[in-house]
Amino acid sequence: MDIFLQTLVAGILKGGLYGLIGIGMSLIMGVMGIINLAHGQLMMVAMYITFVLSHYVGIDPYLSLFITMPSLFLLGALIQKYTLNPLMEVDSILPENQVLMTVGIGMVLVETSRFIFTSDYKSVQTSYSDATFYLGEISFSVALVIAFFIAIGFTLFMFWFLLKTDIGRSIRATAQDKDAALLMGVDSKKITIITFGLGAALVGAAGTILMPIYYLFPDIGGPFTRKAFVITILGGLGSTVGAIFGGLTLGLAEAFGASYIGMAYDDMIGLIIFILVLLFLPGGFKRLTKI
Amino acid sequence: MKKFIPLIILIVLCLFPVVIQNAYYQHLMILVFIWVAIGSGWNVIAGFTGQVSFGDAAFFGTGAYTAGLLAHHFHISAWWGMAFGGFAAMAVAFPFGWICFRLRGPYFALASLALNEVCRHIATIAEPLTQGMVGILIMPTFLSKIPYYYIALALAVLSVVFVQFVMKSKWGYYFLSIREDQDAAESMGIDTHKYKMVSLNIAAFLTGMAGALFMNYMGFIDPEVVFSLHDISIMAILVGIIGGVGTIYGPAVGALVMVAVHEFFRTGFFGLFKGLAAMTGSDAMISVAKTISHAHVLGFGILVVLVILYLPNGIVGDWDKLVGKIIPFKKKEAAS
Known part of the structure; x- marks a missing residue:
């Protein structure tokens, strides 16, 4: 039972982070209709920025969110504007x-x-990196819990942003029907640029809050790109709620798979879920909730 | 005259190893031929039928592992892989296509990407069968590169001719109609699911053959090499795109360009800067040479971005545009 609960907790904490990664991808996919296969790589850039700030300047990883997110927004916007x-x-x-x-x-x-940092593994060591606390028999990693709550905070903020602000409404309008949005006076080019920037900033935030508990090397992005698109497909294209549930599902599935089947199958599980969803629930969770 | 150009190129390629006996260049040409086969396969499913596949490595790896496992477990020649590799790849493609062709556009692309990853994981995990990350090592049959050269050349020529044959047949027109408008094709009475399957299986067969040849030629494979997303699947797409999507000779041109560019960056402009450094003995040149060979994949990536931006239909597809850009320049030069 303890193992079960522990796995559940680990899965949910991981799932919160995955949700944050997935929302960015889901936004981009919803508005532009493209799969952003550089998503994990953008996360890697944010992680390197965090690493540099903490290693050379001495800024705490969580504080560096204020620097990584704007820089990633800028990077994403430039990519959209000049290449896509x-x-x-x-x-x-x-x-x-x-x-x-x-x-x-x-x-x-x-x-x-x-080229800049070589292929060596880097990590950011903080006082809370290895800290844990216990509730009953279940152990919680302090950094993961903080990361989880930051991720939830950003997710809620995104909700508010998409539902209540003018730009958010324009983004949703573009995602639903590009031509109609254009006719209604939405500058769709500007919206695509903002959306890509936002997606990059969100995944950048995920990378930054992951930094105290994770290690870093240039190829780290690939697996996260794969996770992001599994989450997006799970949740349904362009659905923010879906991305959160997709993230939680993937986090739980990976945690249970790792505990009960074997660590080696970690990545496989995500992909098998992915193919199953494509087959039996095309459209993802969005289909079930209608949000 | 134009009719004879392929024939002339073929004769030149046949004479190539006789004239140039440098093993390094022969090796590069063998790689080009393998990529021609893979690129032609990708072009059938993506370029002509419009179903962009991100999972060519699944077929390539299956072909390679067929050859390797036959040699490893049954102690028969790995060349049997050339007989079975293509069919083994089709055995992977068939269920995949059967299930996933109900998906369209980006969904299909993602599903093929997932197939790629699943195959890689299976090859890594199923250690009793595939030896996992240890990989499979076989002894090469020939010491010289020349036999491999002609076998690879034959494979490349056969795949180009085969694709041309298919595209001139009724199937080819079905494929094109599916690419242009799947619903319209369906309403014209074309069984789109069936012909997408045919197209995918042709692609898988060619790619699997290339994989089997790769195993025989390289003598060593492991899951990270033959099921690599970046080095095989994406590279196959780039070969197709750079050469020209939906053209018969596109993949051949693309393969040549990609291998050349890859080597060009990898060796630091074919050792130009190293030569310069040795000649002048200046430290600056040595560091430039080092930096360039250090950043070779970066150069490659930038090239990819530029090609997609400015040559979206590839060298063969945008040939007129390219020629148009170069010729006026020449004329101007002559006038001045």
């Missing part, structure tokens, strides 16, 4: 050119980091 938007006007046979572009961008980001 021009592609919309180019006619080509395949509509997947933008997806390929994100692959290329991901490569450039990874290799630039490798």
Whole structure:
């Protein structure tokens, strides 16, 4: 029973973080209709910024959120403005050119980091990195709990932003029907730029709050990109609520898989869920909740 | 005259190893031929049928592992893999296509990406069968590169000719109609699911053959090499895109360009800067040479971005545009 509870807790904590990663991807997918295969790589960039700030300047990883998120927003906006938007006007046979572009961008980001920081593993050690507390028999990692609550905070903020603000409404309008939004006077180009920036900033936040408990090397982005698209498919394209449930599901599935089946199957489980969802619930959780 | 160009190129390629006996260049050409086969396969499913696959490595790896496992477990020649590799890849493609072709566009692309990853994990985990990360090592049959050269050349030529044959048949027109408008094709009475399956299986067969040849030529495989998302699946897409999506000769051009560019960056402009450094003996040159070979994948990535931005239909597809850009420049030069 203890193992079960412990696994449950680990899964939920991990799931909160995954949700944050997934929301960014889901937003981008909903508005632009493209899979951002550079998502994990953007997270890696944020992690390196956090590492540099903490290692050379001495800023606490959580405080550096105020620097990583704006820089990632800027990076994302620039990527959208100068590489993805021009592609919309180019006619080509395949509509997947933008997806390929994100692959290329991901490569450039990874290799630039490798060029600057080499392939060595880096980590940020803080006083709370290894700290834990106990509730009954269940142990909680302090850093993971903080990360979980920050992730929940950002998620709630995103909700408010998408539902109540003008830009948020424009984003949702563009996601629902691009042409209609354009007719209603929404500057869709601007919205795509803001959306990509937001997506990058959110995944950047996830990377930053993961930094005290994780290690870092240039290729770390790949697995997270894969996780992000599993979450997005699970939740339904463009659905914020879906992304949270998708993240929780993936976190729980991975935790239970690791406890009861074996660590080696960690990644497999996500992919199998992914294929099952594609087959039996195309449209993801969004279909069930209608939100 | 134009009709004879492929024939002339073929003759040149046949004479290549006789004239240039440098094993390094022969090795590069063998890689090019393997990529021609993979690229042609990808082009059938993605370029002609419009179902972009991010999982070519699944077929490539299956082909390679078929050859490797036959040699490893049954102690027969790995060349049997050339007979079975393509069919083994089709055995993977068939259930995958059967299930996943109800998905469209980005969903299908994601599903193929997942297939890629699942195959890699299976190959890593199923240690009794595949030896996991230890990989499979076989002894190469030939010491010289020349036999491999001609086998690879034959594979490349056969795949290009085969793709051309398919695209001139009724199937080819079905594929194109599916790419242009799947619903319209369906309403014209084309069984789109069936022909997407046919297209995927052709792609898988060619890619699996290439994988089997890769095993025979390289002599060593492990899951990270043959099921690699970046080095195989994405590279296959880039070969297709750079050469020209939906053109017969596109993958051949793309393969040549990609391998050349890859080597170009990897060796630091074919050792140009190293040569310069040795010649001048200046420290600056040595560090430039080091930096360039250090950043070779970065250069490659930037090239990918630029090609997608400015040559979205590839060298063959945008040939007229390319020529148009270069010729006026030449004319101007002559005038001045």
